[in-house]
Amino acid sequence: MTKPPASVLWFEDIGISNVPIVGGKNASLGEMVRELGSQGVRVPTGFATTSAAYRHFIDASGIASDIREDIRRYNEGTSSLQVAGSAVREHILASPIPDALAAEIRAAYDKLAERLGVKDPAVAVRSSATAEDLPDASFAGQQETFLNVRGHRALLDACRRCYASLFTDRAISYREAKGFDHFSVALSIGIQQMVRSDLAGSGVIFTLDTETGFPDVAVISAAWGLGETVVQGMVDPDKYIVFKPLLGKEGIKPIIEKELGAKATKMIYAEGGSKRTRLMDTTPAEQRKYVLDDSDIVELGEWAAIVEEHYGRPMDIEWAKDGETGLLYLVQARPETVQAGRSRTSFRSYHLKEQGKALLTGAAVGSAIASGKACVIRDVADIERFPDDAILVTGNTDPDWVPVMKRASGIVTDHGGNTSHAAIVSRELGVPAVVGTSTATRDVADGQNITLSCASGETGMVYDGLLAFDSEEIDVGALPKTRTHVMVNIADPAAAFQWWRLPAHGVGLARMEFIINNLIKVHPMALLHPERLSAEDARAIEELTQGYATPADYFVDHLARGIAKLATPYHPYPAIVRLSDFKTNEYAHLLGGSAFEPSEENPMIGFRGASRYYNERYREGFALECRALKQVREELGFTNVVIMVPFCRTTAEADQVLAVMAENGLKRGENGLQIYMMCEIPANVILAEEFAKRFDGFSIGSNDLTQLTLGIDRDSDLLADLFDERNDAVKRMIAQAIAKAHEARIKIGICGQAPSNYPEFAAFLVDEGIDSISLNPDSFIRTVSSIANAEKAARRE
Numbered sequence: 001m002t003k004p005p006a007s008v009l010w011f012e013d014i015g016i017s018n019v020p021i022v023g024g025k026n027a028s029l030g031e032m033v034r035e036l037g038s039q040g041v042r043v044p045t046g047f048a049t050t051s052a053a054y055r056h057f058i059d060a061s062g063i064a065s066d067i068r069e070d071i072r073r074y075n076e077g078t079s080s081l082q083v084a085g086s087a088v089r090e091h092i093l094a095s096p097i098p099d100a101l102a103a104e105i106r107a108a109y110d111k112l113a114e115r116l117g118v119k120d121p122a123v124a125v126r127s128s129a130t131a132e133d134l135p136d137a138s139f140a141g142q143q144e145t146f147l148n149v150r151g152h153r154a155l156l157d158a159c160r161r162c163y164a165s166l167f168t169d170r171a172i173s174y175r176e177a178k179g180f181d182h183f184s185v186a187l188s189i190g191i192q193q194m195v196r197s198d199l200a201g202s203g204v205i206f207t208l209d210t211e212t213g214f215p216d217v218a219v220i221s222a223a224w225g226l227g228e229t230v231v232q233g234m235v236d237p238d239k240y241i242v243f244k245p246l247l248g249k250e251g252i253k254p255i256i257e258k259e260l261g262a263k264a265t266k267m268i269y270a271e272g273g274s275k276r277t278r279l280m281d282t283t284p285a286e287q288r289k290y291v292l293d294d295s296d297i298v299e300l301g302e303w304a305a306i307v308e309e310h311y312g313r314p315m316d317i318e319w320a321k322d323g324e325t326g327l328l329y330l331v332q333a334r335p336e337t338v339q340a341g342r343s344r345t346s347f348r349s350y351h352l353k354e355q356g357k358a359l360l361t362g363a364a365v366g367s368a369i370a371s372g373k374a375c376v377i378r379d380v381a382d383i384e385r386f387p388d389d390a391i392l393v394t395g396n397t398d399p400d401w402v403p404v405m406k407r408a409s410g411i412v413t414d415h416g417g418n419t420s421h422a423a424i425v426s427r428e429l430g431v432p433a434v435v436g437t438s439t440a441t442r443d444v445a446d447g448q449n450i451t452l453s454c455a456s457g458e459t460g461m462v463y464d465g466l467l468a469f470d471s472e473e474i475d476v477g478a479l480p481k482t483r484t485h486v487m488v489n490i491a492d493p494a495a496a497f498q499w500w501r502l503p504a505h506g507v508g509l510a511r512m513e514f515i516i517n518n519l520i521k522v523h524p525m526a527l528l529h530p531e532r533l534s535a536e537d538a539r540a541i542e543e544l545t546q547g548y549a550t551p552a553d554y555f556v557d558h559l560a561r562g563i564a565k566l567a568t569p570y571h572p573y574p575a576i577v578r579l580s581d582f583k584t585n586e587y588a589h590l591l592g593g594s595a596f597e598p599s600e601e602n603p604m605i606g607f608r609g610a611s612r613y614y615n616e617r618y619r620e621g622f623a624l625e626c627r628a629l630k631q632v633r634e635e636l637g638f639t640n641v642v643i644m645v646p647f648c649r650t651t652a653e654a655d656q657v658l659a660v661m662a663e664n665g666l667k668r669g670e671n672g673l674q675i676y677m678m679c680e681i682p683a684n685v686i687l688a689e690e691f692a693k694r695f696d697g698f699s700i701g702s703n704d705l706t707q708l709t710l711g712i713d714r715d716s717d718l719l720a721d722l723f724d725e726r727n728d729a730v731k732r733m734i735a736q737a738i739a740k741a742h743e744a745r746i747k748i749g750i751c752g753q754a755p756s757n758y759p760e761f762a763a764f765l766v767d768e769g770i771d772s773i774s775l776n777p778d779s780f781i782r783t784v785s786s787i788a789n790a791e792k793a794a795r796r797e
């Protein structure tokens with residue numbers, strides 16, 4: 001039998017149109033080498049065997065009829081998947097590669113060695129099924145990859161093993177589920193220069209947020225060593241998020257999140273013996289250090305944007321860094337198959353209706369909630385005992401776990417990040433998962449009733465017991481247009497992307513104190529004056545801030561990236577960031593805070609807001625807030641951030657605050673900086689004309705304005721019935737503030753709770769001509785309709 005032509009093709013000679021010949025993986029590698037190299041995208045060189053070569057191997061070996069018979073028995077139910085799969089693989093592994101094909105593979109390998117200037121270079125041998133990585137079906141992980149392969153004999157052995165992996169149990173069951181005929185799928189093999197990521201790191205990039213579908217970010221996972229540990233969920237990797245629209249701007253590094261992963265193990269090359277790779281523990285220094293520096297993160301973000309633009313769709317990309325040269329490479333790219341197919345105008349929102357005891361936290365996969373009995377399984381050999389609709393609790397998963405994952409109502413793992421196998425498959429199956437909890441298999445008992453929630457952003461929660469929850473389908477596509485700008489209130493950076501589909505005109509209120517409380521956890525003055533701390537607090541702060549040049553840098557970096565993330569979903573619309581507005585009792589609860597805060601009888605009207613910023617008790621802490629805001633605007637590039645001063649009692653106080661901000665590099669008007677003031681004290685309304693000379697806009701805080709107009713402590717249970725923003729006195733205050741702001745020709749909006757709670761209050765604001773209304777995201781849909789109706793009624797009048 002003669003060998004068919006074109007058994008081997010070099011990457012530069014193939015492209016995405018060649019999927020039938022070399023499969024999705026190799027076609028994509030060739031496409032990037034051929035089309036994107038000129039744009040600076042670096043891809044390791046190599047070659048691919050063709051689907052014709054695979055069919056020639058099967059035909060020349062005379063095993064086609066045997067394979068068909070084994071598959072027939074499986075389909076008829078006379079043979080199990082395990083027996084049939086094992087038999088097919090044995091047929092292939094026992095068959096030698098035909099001489100002519102083997103010679104062609106050896107010759108191409110020798111040519112690759114010449115190109116690289118290395119004898120017997122290490123290569124990655126990757127399987128690429130001809131139906132693989134299509135937009136409507138992800139075959140990722142179904143076939144095998146072999147790393148650190150050297151020499152002719154090892155290469156041919158790896159090629160034969162790749163051919164056999166077309167019939168792994170998981171590949172057979174996946175094709176059955178997707179309706180692919182086993183004999184219409186062939187296998188191409190990619191033989192690619194091995195990047196020495198064992199000496200550096202590697203990972204995965206998604207060109208959108210995998211949980212919400214937010215399209216303007218690239219999400220990068222990174223771990224030390226070879227990338228299999230990330231893909232297989234064996235480690236908790238670093239996570240970086242890059243805002244794509246600001247990439248390429250001079251001097252800007254729009255990295256809006258940097259999360260340090262545990263990275264407890266790494267995969268490296270093995271020396272001697274038959275194993276080509278091995279796992280080893282990482283050092284404490286490696287665990288405390290980010291795998292990538294900022295310039296690497298930005299370069300990968302830029303490449304991700306280039307790849308996505310070229311393919312015209314969201315992509316799932318693997319990258320590696322060579323530890324010898326320091327160069328980054330892309331080693332694989334395939335279409336993202338889950339979020340890319342979902343609507344940009346409708347989504348389902350989930351809400352817990354009751355509170356429970358939190359057992360675990362981890363990375364949230366999806367946005368749903370699930371409850372049920374936990375089934376703790378530590379070994380894939382035990383999956384037979386998994387009952388339908390239970391919650392799977394395990395260490396981590398690989399493709400052999402897919403059959404049981406399909407039957408789970410939720411999944412919880414000890415290890416893995418958002419790009420691990422457990423996360424990718426859970427996402428594809430639509431099953432909520434909380435991954436990387438560290439201790440799930442230890443802290444959850446088999447048969448225990450639990451609830452897992454992925455409904456609060458990036459952080460997934462696992463609760464004890466069966467908690468009640470509900471969900472609703474939200475469709476923003478049919479929302480009416482309004483004259484009034486409708487914005488959203490967002491506090492938690494972890495949930496920033498959850499509501500990106502809302503057609504908001506920006507963020508009307510981003511609360512800085514939420515970031516300080518939840519991300520930073522430390523009183524800023526405690527970072528500057530460790531000599532005033534207890535030994536216990538000093539140790540806790542040292543642990544939190546490790547890896548930073550100074551504790552102050554820890555505060556600034558976390559606050560800056562948290563603010564940037566809140567400013568991201570509706571960019572370039574404004575994001576109005578309120579300076580810290582903790583009360584003294586709230587500041588005292590921060591780590592180290594009790595050493596710096598006075599005790600007050602009524603903190604609600606005490607040392608809060610503007611009065612702190614120029615006071616010696618907090619002035620140094622406020623300087624850190626200013627540093628963070630300056631970093632957000634000038635280094636991260638978010639010039640859409642507007643700064644808002646809360647609880648400013650007098651015009652003299654306003655002047656002092658503005659002077660301190662200018663001293664710290666935040667001068668109103670410079671670099672387009674706008675500074676707003678919360679209008680929440682009766683004095684702000686009475687002297688609105690004077691305050692308007694000092695600020696670019698007002699935002700009405702209806703909670704405090706109601707409290708101070710009616711003389712009611714807004715936290716008092718005894719007076720709760722009297723606290724009502726719809727009181728005529730409060731409404732007159734608001735109407736007066738709107739009128740005076742317009743007379744002074746500055747913008748005025750509202751960010752308080754009232755329009756979210758009461759549709760008639762939103763109508764009142766429209767009647768008064770307010771410029772913007774900022775709403776809680778979960779009330780956005782219904783309130784926009786109320787605003788549109790009020791505007792329509794006003795036009796009729």
